[in-house]
Amino acid sequence: MTQTKNTQPPGFKFIGSTGYVFVIQDDGGLIGEHRIVWEEAHGPIPDGFQIHHRNHDRTDNRLENLECVDTVTHKRLHMGHRWVEGVWFKKCTQCGVEQPDSEFPTKKYVDGVRMTRGNCRECERERQRAKKGYIGERNGGVSSMFGKHYGPRK
Ligand SMILES: [Zn+2]
Ligand SMILES: [Zn+2]
Numbered sequence: 443m444t445q446t447k448n449t450q451p452p453g454f455k456f457i458g459s460t461g462y463v464f465v466i467q468d469d470g471g472l473i474g475e476h477r478i479v480w481e482e483a484h485g486p487i488p489d490g491f492q493i494h495h496r497n498h499d500r501t502d503n504r505l506e507n508l509e510c511v512d513t514v515t516h517k518r519l520h521m522g523h524r525w526v527e528g529v530w531f532k533k534c535t536q537c538g539v540e541q542p543d544s545e546f547p548t549k550k551y552v553d554g555v556r557m558t559r560g561n562c563r564e565c566e567r568e569r570q571r572a573k574k575g576y577i578g579e580r581n582g583g584v585s586s587m588f589g590k591h592y593g594p595r596k
Contacts, residue, residue, distance in 0.1 A: 463503060476508055518530060530543040534546075534561055
């Protein structure tokens with residue numbers, strides 16, 4: 443058993459392997475600098491909440507860059523989802539179009555977040571058709587919506 447001995451003094455700051463800035467506490471424990479900054483301004487972080495870096499720069503711990511969000515929301519934000527007027531939007535990895543969450547047909551959930559292949563309903567339909575070998579029978583192999591070419595072009 444090897445244990446990394448912490449030889450740095452309390453208050454010492456460093457960037458951890460996760461990219462977050464950590465500060466060594468008086469008892470030798472570690473705390474994320476973003477947590478300290480947020481808590482100094484707003485008080486203790488509620489249970490089940492995390493501090494998100496708005497600009498996705500984990501070393502940018504200016505208060506205005508920090509946002510207290512629940513873990514599910516946090517996950518979504520890191521998946522590139524956007525909260526627009528009460529609806530989560532996400533980008534389809536296939537066609538690149540940002541669409542409401544409801545346009546993604548997946549039933550798979552991970553930690554309360556709908557996970558997808560990232561394909562919107564239309565792209566997923568095309569994918570299923572392609573899997574079954576049906577693609578190419580419609581529109582000469584060009585998917586109707588996004589003009590993606592799947593089959594040999596005549
Ligand atoms: Zn975050
Ligand atoms: Zn799509």
